[in-house]
Amino acid sequence: MHLHGTSTINKDGHLEIGGCDTKQLASQFGTPLYIMDEALIRQRCREFVEAFRATGMPFQVAYASKAFCVMAMCRIVEEEGMSLDVVSDGELYTALQAGFPAERIHFHGNNKTPYEIEMAIDAGIGCFVVDNFVELHMVNAIAGEKRQRVKVLLRLTPGVDAHTHEYISTGQTDSKFGFDMENGSARQAVQEASSAPNLELLGIHSHIGSQIFEVGGFQLAVEKMTAFTVAMRDELGVTFSVLNLGGGFGIRYVEGDTPLAVGEYVRAITDTVREQFTQHAYPLPEIWIEPGRSIVGDAGTTLYTVGTYKDIPGVRKYVAVDGGMTDNPRPALYEAKYEALLANRASDQADELVSIAGKCCESGDMLIWDIELPQVQSGDLLAVFCTGAYNYAMASNYNRLRRPAVVFVKDGHADVVVERETYGHLVQNDVVPERMKPVTKTR
Ligand SMILES: *Cc1c(COP(=O)(O)O)cnc(C)c1O
Secondary structure, eight states: OOOOTTOEEOTTSOEEETTEEHHHHHHHHOSSEEEEEHHHHHHHHHHHHHHHHHHTOOEEEEEEGGGSOOHHHHHHHHHTTOEEEEOSHHHHHHHHHTTOOGGGEEEOOSOOOHHHHHHHHHHTOSEEEEOSHHHHHHHHHHHHHTTOOEEEEEEEEOSEEEOSSOEEEOSSOOOSSSEESSSSHHHHHHHHHHHOTTEEEEEEEOOOOSSBOOSHHHHHHHHHHHHHHHHHHHHHOOOOSEEEOOOOBOOOSSTTOOOOOHHHHHHHHHHHHHHHHHHTTOOOOEEEEOOSHHHHGGGEEEEEEEEEEEEETTTEEEEEESOOTTTOOHHHHHOOOOOEEETTSTTSOOOEEEEEEOSSSOTTOEEEEEEEESOOOTTOEEEEESOSSSSGGGOOOGGGOOOOEEEEEETTEEEEEEOOOOHHHHHTTOOOOGGGSOOOOOO
């Protein structure tokens, strides 16, 4: 069993995270419960920042907040001196409510609404990562109305498709995101953005994928982005000061996932940028990256209580927990794999093969197929690892389950950063029209 961060098995045979006994956390806060290892989150932040510092190159590390966007997380990101990516008015609102400095916020997304653009300009955000021509014109127009000049990057599709274990250079990219580099759109966008009166074009952006375990895709993206940067200088006389290479740095969910150390991704990127730009006698740009999953993913553990089980002889034993696709839709969405253990009997011999089911009315509501656990009993606590990214962020109220609480644990303390939803939350936006109200009998 691979334990992440500060996770250990204590003398009682209980899983302990951040110095907190998970059995105690379960009785104090209830289950399901998202537990975040604060020290591990901060460690990951520092690994990125320090790897860049060591290169001596100018940089910004922007946390892609969509992975896990709550106010306490925004506070950590600010304290660690990083920037923040948002992709919606809701994420922007969360960051601003948390007191995150607006000038360090970057706004992403392929369909920003006029309202979102106004809100972001009014807040004074650092830059827009402009995705398409409609947005380019809209941001310029809205900035003009507000007599502001706003900073923008252009999101490009560099034609690099980086899958988990491979990367391929595609001739042309079929993607809903960004300006195509090969069909002339990107060049056209540079032309328009650099001459738009209310825009200040800082540079270009690419994001080649997610859960990437190799540096080749990033290096290829840097090469393509550099070639484009040089071409824009030579052909249009437009220069860039920022090169943003996105996120997608892989993490270890299960055996066989082989991420590189954070510093290795950073060094591969900075080395390639330095080499490529120097080769073209181009001033070194500020390098921006946008890790999401690799900041929070392995810091998260979800704690469940085992309820029922069902043994189908010769077929499979299903063990059901008190959450499921509502708190972690990733297995159902993309067959994501997870590891788990019994948090209250973490040292017991794992000698039974079971599958972990959620409690929703969907056959696809499975968290883990085929995992070895000790003989499971009702009331046992199941800890599923690596649930820090895209779990709470994607949680739903399907079957009217209440979204779990989130606690940050550190040095033996547990702080609630998101309260468990109440029944009141479930119905607070429901409205029963007057004509449907239950009739109160007077007799
Ligand atoms: C999702 C996303 C990220 C973060 O991706 P991770 O795989 O979580 O690191 C970064 N940049 C952009 C533009 C994204 O869409």
